[in-house]
Amino acid sequence: MKSVKVYHYDAFSKKPNKGNPAGVVINRDGLTETEMQDIAFKVGFNETAFLIASDNADLRMRYFSPKQEMELCGHATMATIYALRTNGCLENKIELTIETKAGVLPIRIMENEQNEIHITMKQTLPQFKKFEGSRYDLAKAIGIEEVDIDDELPLLYGSTGAWTLLIPIKSLATFNEMKPNNKAFSSILNEIPNASVHPFCLESYYEEADMHGRHFSSAFSGTVEDPVTGTASGVMGAYFAKYIKKETHTPINLIVEQGQEMNRDGQVMVGVAENNEIEITGNAVYVEEIDISF
Numbered sequence: 001m002k003s004v005k006v007y008h009y010d011a012f013s014k015k016p017n018k019g020n021p022a023g024v025v026i027n028r029d030g031l032t033e034t035e036m037q038d039i040a041f042k043v044g045f046n047e048t049a050f051l052i053a054s055d056n057a058d059l060r061m062r063y064f065s066p067k068q069e070m071e072l073c074g075h076a077t078m079a080t081i082y083a084l085r086t087n088g089c090l091e092n093k094i095e096l097t098i099e100t101k102a103g104v105l106p107i108r109i110m111e112n113e114q115n116e117i118h119i120t121m122k123q124t125l126p127q128f129k130k131f132e133g134s135r136y137d138l139a140k141a142i143g144i145e146e147v148d149i150d151d152e153l154p155l156l157y158g159s160t161g162a163w164t165l166l167i168p169i170k171s172l173a174t175f176n177e178m179k180p181n182n183k184a185f186s187s188i189l190n191e192i193p194n195a196s197v198h199p200f201c202l203e204s205y206y207e208e209a210d211m212h213g214r215h216f217s218s219a220f221s222g223t224v225e226d227p228v229t230g231t232a233s234g235v236m237g238a239y240f241a242k243y244i245k246k247e248t249h250t251p252i253n254l255i256v257e258q259g260q261e262m263n264r265d266g267q268v269m270v271g272v273a274e275n276n277e278i279e280i281t282g283n284a285v286y287v288e289e290i291d292i293s294f
Helices: 033-043 074-086 135-141 172-177 182-188 230-244
Strands: 003-011 020-025 048-052 059-064 095-100 103-111 117-122 127-130 156-159 163-168 196-201 211-213 252-258 266-272 278-282 284-293
Touching: 003 033, 003 074, 020 033, 020 074, 020 284, 033 048, 033 059, 033 284, 048 074, 059 074, 074 095, 074 103, 074 117, 074 230, 074 278, 074 284, 127 230, 135 182, 156 230, 163 230, 172 196, 196 230, 211 230, 230 252, 230 266, 230 278
Parallel strands: 020 048, 059 095, 163 196, 211 252
Antiparallel strands: 003 020, 003 284, 048 059, 095 103, 103 117, 117 278, 127 156, 156 163, 196 211, 252 266, 266 278
16 A cells, blocks of 8 residues: 655635645655546545646646546645745746646746745636526526526636636625535536536625635536635636626736635635736645545
8 A cells, every 4th residue: 555645735815724725746756647536536625736747847737636637726736836835846936837738837926025925827718618508407506596697697618727617696695595416517518518617796705806706516526616716716807808898908907706605715816918818826825734545
C-alpha cells in the first residue's frame, strides 16, 4: 500500500473553512492516472490538483473530482499556486504559465503591503451554447419553480475552460430554496450532459458584490455542490459583459460572491478585457495536511 500527503487549502477566502476546499498534491512522482483518481475520491473535495512537470509551461496541473478528471479548476489552481508561493517553491516569480487540459494559461502573483497574496489566472476565451431542454424539468431538478427563472436574460451553457449551464434567477431569496437532484442533470442537459449547473442573480448578500451564484456539480462528478467556483465565476463575467452590459466597450471588473448558503462565504474578482479575455483573481489559506493511503 502507498501513501501520499494531500495539503488542504481553502480558496477564495482568507479564513480557514470558508471559501472552497481543494486538495493539493505536490509530490506526484510515480502516480498513475488511476491512483490520482483514487486519491481524489478518498479526499472527497470537489477537486484535488496534482502538480506535474511540463515540457510546454512552467508547471502542469491535473484536476480530479471524486469520480472524474476535469479540464480546468479555478479554485484548485489558486490553492496550488498559493501553496507553492508560501512554501518558497516559486522563489520570487510573479509571472508563470500552467499547462492544463484546457490549454496553457498565464498566472500572475501579487503581494500587497499587508503581505497578502493575490493570484490572477487567465481563462480560455468564452464560449456559449443554447439550452434546448425543458425549463420546467430543469427548475424541478434544482428544487425551484419554472417561474423563478428570469425570462429577460438568456439561459445558456457557458465555458471559459469548463462547461456549466447558466440559469438566471429573479430573486436572491430563491437560492435558499434550492435542493439539487444532480442525478437528473444528465437527462435534462441533452446538449452537454456532463455540464454542471450554475444558477445566478444580480442581487447579492454583500454590497460590494455584483452577482451571486450557486454551483451544482455534474451528474458524473461524485459531489453535490461547489462552494466558490473559479471557472463558473469567469464565465459569469463573460455573460455579464455580453448579455447584461451589452453597450459597454471598456474593460469590466466584477466581484462574484458564492457559498453563503453553505456557510462557506467566498468572493472571486473577475476581469473582462475589451478582447473578451477573462481573468479571475483570488487568494487561499492553508488548513491542514491529510495522509491518504491507496
